Amino acid sequence: MGAGIKVEDLNAWYGSTHTLQDINLHIPANHATALIGPSGCGKSTFVRCLNRMHETNPIARATGVVKMGDVDIYRDASPVEIRRRVGMVFQRPNPFPTMSIYDNVVSGLKLNGFSNRRVLDETVERSLKQAALWEEVKDDLKKKSGASLSGGQQQRMCIARALAVDPEVLLMDEPASALDPVSTSKIEDLIFQLKSQYTIVIVTHNMQQAARVAENTGFFLNGKLVEFDSTHKIFTNPSDKRTEDYITGRFG
Amino acid sequence: MSTQPVSMQPLRDPLQEPRKPSRSNVARRSAMDWIVSGLAILATLLVLAPLAAILFYLVYKGASSLNLAFFTHVPAPVGEQGGGMSNAIVGSGIVLALASLMGIPVGIAAGTYLSEFGRGTFLGNAIRFTADVLNGVPSIVMGITIYSMVVKPQHHYSALAGGIALAIMMVPTVTRTTEEMLATVPHAVREAALGLGVPKWRTAISVSLRTASPGIITGCMLAFARVAGETAPLLFTAFGNQFWSFNLNEPIAALPLQIYAYAISPYDEWHRLAWAGALVLIVLIMVSVTLVRIFANRGVLKGGS
Helix, strand or coil, X not given: CCCCEEEEEEEEEECCEXXXXXXXXXXXXXXXXXXXXXXXXXXXXXXXXXXXXXXXXXXXXXXXXXXXXXXXCCCCCCHHHHHHHEEEECCCCCCCCCCEHHHHHCHHHHCCCCCCHHHHHHHHHHHHHXXXXXXXXXXXXXXXXHHHCCXXXXXXXXXXXXXXXXXXXXXXXXXXCCCCHHHHHHHHHHHHHHCCCCEEEEECCCHHHHHXXXXXXXXXXXXXXXXXXXXXXXXXXXXXXXXXXXXXXCCC | CCXXXXXXCCCCCCCCCCCCCCHHHHHHHHHHHHHHHXXXXXXXXXXXXXXHHHHHHHHHHHHHHXXXXXXXXCECCCCCCCECCHHHHHHHHHHHXXXXXXXXXXXHHHHHXXXXXXXXXXXXXXXXXXXXXXXXCCHHHHHHHHXXXXXXXXXXXXXXXHHHHHHHHXXXXXXXXXXXXXXXXXXXXXXXXXXXXXXXXXXXHHHHHHHHHHHHHHHHHHHHHHHHCCCHHHHCCCECCCCCCCCCCCCECCHHHHHHHHHCCCCHHHHHHHHHHXXXXXXXXXXXXXXXXXXXXXXXXXCCC
């Protein structure tokens, strides 16, 4: 179901700031990949380049090749098509405040003109079950606003919303950083279950989190990818001195 | 991730030497609290006073002239007793409906462009500037302009011309409130939609506008209430009519025009009818604004932020 991502010579700018420099990376399909690094190192920009959200900022610009499966996302497809195939979960839960839980979950389908009642009902149930939220909300799907849920529930609803459009890749930009420990562990369990069906890329500041959920980890520093390897190798025997300094807490 | 806190010499550790607030300090602060609260309440009363005074005076002067005939009859000819403003009430409704149908969609579309698409562009800045200037154009100037642009070429006054004049007066208010209200929609909400592969135009309509809709409705109501009582732009456009008219191409009666005509007349009877008309105008504006609010709040889910 998931697709692998191959990144070649990716460069990105915000105005005149060169945020990403010559990134080359292969993200394997149906695995979780963690991206770590200090604030401002470019890891968020990197994931936003993978679904072309980067270019929604008028001063932003990117060059290079990003291939999802066989599709060159910057040349073979429109940003809208790519974003339907690459789901994204943001740092802070961002439900649509005027919509019910039900409408939030299927918003990706409804706003793209899809309205088959039966399919929508099934999608809501499937996605909310996948996001481990179904039992908590199944009785007020249409009664309650998505914004009335707790922060942790909202974030799981946002994950359900991303899953509802059946993406191949799920990008998560610090999905648990605004949540309490209990909600965080629920999100991590979720990533663990979802990675067999989706390719997951997760940005995190929490290195224990990276170690817990991801098979592979990339370390970003000052807009460059310093090291990319299996999570085990990165955390036990990194080949770059800077990676070792970062994970042992000497800076960052 | 260092666990050792960087050692720094704090200037004064608040936990080490707790400062007891002195008695006079507390007294001074609570006195200040009373003064500021008092001033705020006073200001609120000053704002409410004119509204209360207007309502009270209108009821006092106009209520006695209100009867069934007022709502069912057309104005009586000079010298005859009685008569009403039924045609003016309906005429105002028609002209305002025309104005809203033309002005609100244009205003909302322009505000949406300003906020969602034209931020920082030359065209966006030009539209914003034009809207602000248009907002300051005196209403009599608007009337004369529409007179020369619509009435003159057509060779007759019309309800349509009145509607156009009021619509143009509504546009700047609707445009700017729409823009302001859209600016309060968090960027994260738009990103959520874009990230789901929703095209930008659809995001603007179904997410941004929908999220901002309560504020935009308030803006439309403000614009509506403001033009509902306008007389000057209608003098040269809708013109007024002593009889029933449902033809948009003919002069039509309107409450403000009828009030104006009666108020400058020499007859006491007509003065009383003018007061009654003013009362009805204010009440109708309040009722329509309230109805729209109730209607707009229906179907809003509980527990929203």
